[in-house]
Amino acid sequence: MKQLNEKQHIRRTKRRLFLNRFSKSIFMLSAFFGLFFLAVLLVKVVTEGIGSVNFNFLTGKLSTQPERAGIMGAILGTFWLMLVVAPVTMFVGVGTAIYLEMYAKKGRLVSFIQTNISNLAGVPSIVYGILGLTIFVRVLDLGNIVLAGGLTMSLLILPIVIVASQEAIRSIPFFLSEASYGLGATKWQTIQRVILPAALPGILTGAILSLSRAIGETAPLVVIGIPALLIPFPGSIMDRFTVLPMQIYYWTLDASLVAEYANLAAATIIVLLVALFILNSTAIIIRNKFQRVF
Numbered sequence: 001m002k003q004l005n006e007k008q009h010i011r012r013t014k015r016r017l018f019l020n021r022f023s024k025s026i027f028m029l030s031a032f033f034g035l036f037f038l039a040v041l042l043v044k045v046v047t048e049g050i051g052s053v054n055f056n057f058l059t060g061k062l063s064t065q066p067e068r069a070g071i072m073g074a075i076l077g078t079f080w081l082m083l084v085v086a087p088v089t090m091f092v093g094v095g096t097a098i099y100l101e102m103y104a105k106k107g108r109l110v111s112f113i114q115t116n117i118s119n120l121a122g123v124p125s126i127v128y129g130i131l132g133l134t135i136f137v138r139v140l141d142l143g144n145i146v147l148a149g150g151l152t153m154s155l156l157i158l159p160i161v162i163v164a165s166q167e168a169i170r171s172i173p174f175f176l177s178e179a180s181y182g183l184g185a186t187k188w189q190t191i192q193r194v195i196l197p198a199a200l201p202g203i204l205t206g207a208i209l210s211l212s213r214a215i216g217e218t219a220p221l222v223v224i225g226i227p228a229l230l231i232p233f234p235g236s237i238m239d240r241f242t243v244l245p246m247q248i249y250y251w252t253l254d255a256s257l258v259a260e261y262a263n264l265a266a267a268t269i270i271v272l273l274v275a276l277f278i279l280n281s282t283a284i285i286i287r288n289k290f291q292r293v294f
Helices: 001-054 055-059 072-103 108-119 125-139 146-170 174-182 187-216 218-222 244-254 261-292
Strands: none
Touching: 001 261, 055 072, 055 261, 072 108, 072 146, 072 187, 072 244, 072 261, 108 146, 108 187, 125 146, 125 187, 146 187, 146 218, 174 187, 187 244, 187 261, 244 261
16 A cells, blocks of 8 residues: 555656646747747848938938938927826826725725726727827817827826736735824825835836837827828927837838838837837836835
């Protein structure tokens, strides 16, 4: 009987070791699969577009002649768009999360609101474009300007920021707020000086992901009628504009007629990837700094 139990134990151990090696191999293959196609994409984009990336391309205006076309208008449009999206999203998103977690009484209404916020994170982006077209472009009569585009993109990424901020606030140990109340601090003082500083790394993580999505979205801007024509450089949030993803989209379509536009689209993708890398790197550095402090 004892020998039988030992044999069963050995078989189980061998089976577990085999499953462990098998799972490790599957996960490793999955990682290499994604990295392989990412590398192929990057190599293709860089080889096609790096030759078009130069000073004139980065500072020039849009042109119907591929050899003279530039993307400074799209770069400035993306910059102005983020100037609207970032503060609106952070203020409204974090404020909503604080209210739901710290002030709202738990019940069916709050559960209903939180469920719908989570569901909104999975709504296709083109639906937000239709919403922005209806409210900001037509009802408020803003037209296809930076402000309308920024508010539309803010609606798109608000659910992500709200959910991420809620999770960051929930992760704060309960005894920190209790200690603050015990020392005589009010709820707002506790939120301002204890909870928000401790939750800031998680909140910034959600902001990084949401802003990265916003800077690369095209569908909502297509719906509200953002052009990719020969327009002046935008100088404020009340000007008409275009953005880098829109320019990539239209040049990709034009590549079927003029092959040179494919190289311009690839070059614009390189610029967009560099912008995303700088944005994410800056935000990660800020997040890590606050993690060390708090």
